[in-house]
Amino acid sequence: MAKDMTLLWASGSVPCWRVMIMLEEKQLQGYNHRQLSIEEFMNKPQELLDINLRGQLPSFKHGNIIVNESYGACFYLESKFKNQGTKLIPDDTDQQALMYQRMFEGLTFYDKAATIVYYEYYVPEGERHDSAVKRNKEALVTELKLWEGYLQKLGAGSYLAGPSFTLADVVVFPTVANLFRYGLSAQRYPKLGEYYGLVKERPSIKASWPPHWVEDPKGDEDTLKDF
Incomplete structure (x- = not known):
């Protein structure tokens, strides 16, 4: 499952970190990822634009599904893998x-x-x-x-x-x-x-x-x- 995932991210970025924590909590280690430096991010490499037309980070793809907004990615991962890892939406x-x-x-x-x-x-x-x-x-x-x-x-x-x-x-x-x-x-x-x-x-x-x-x-x- 995680091998079908790609995350482009920047160190210390709050939105990027949200998605990375989520992937860890859902036991989805082993996903493809690459840390972009500030210079790389500013130059908007094609691999970034291929996933995120806005040229922003994080850029997250699972198979053919792209969810780049960090809150959206977190909701998606909890819904997709709700029976795996930490249950992050309480029943109450x-x-x-x-x-x-x-x-x-x-x-x-x-x-x-x-x-x-x-x-x-x-x-x-x-x-x-x-x-x-x-x-x-x-x-x-x-x-x-x-x-x-x-x-x-x-x-x-x-x-x-x-x-x-x-x-x-x-x-x-x-x-x-x-x-x-x-x-x-x-x-x-x-x-x-x-x-x-x-x-x-x-x-x-x-x-x-x-x-x-x-x-x-x-x-x-x-x-x-x-x-």
Whole structure:
């Protein structure tokens, strides 16, 4: 099954990591994959465009089926292999509802985090505006407090939608991991810190950990140190 799958990905990319975690959780190791460097990605090689006309990552193909959007790929894999590996959609409808809510809130969470990183690394210093920096920071802090509250309400040792690891964790954890990579304080956000420590020990997370993070475990810890 996995031999019929192809994934093009980039190290540390949140959308790519979602799909890689999903493949691990569904015991689909052995799929064909290739990591694209930033330079390769920017040049839009034909093998990328053959799978993804938008020239984006991840690019995922299973046989003749192409599902490039990371949420879509995760839903597809859970549906296709629902009796294999980890069951990622709970039977309990209340837990399902919370899972779907947190999954799609995760898109806003990712957007707020990505905006900070984009502004820091890709907007020339001379083009930055203090008002935008302040607005982006306030938006992310508000978001972080929401997620801290969600985890506080669920209690110690909980995942995002309850006692079980679900699709919500598959798609949101890479955002959380990136935040701590960029220096988010576990002392300031202890529940997110606990959650990060819990999930990063899963075999699927360890197996898909971004290669350049392995090479440079410290990362850039100054970006979010004051958040």
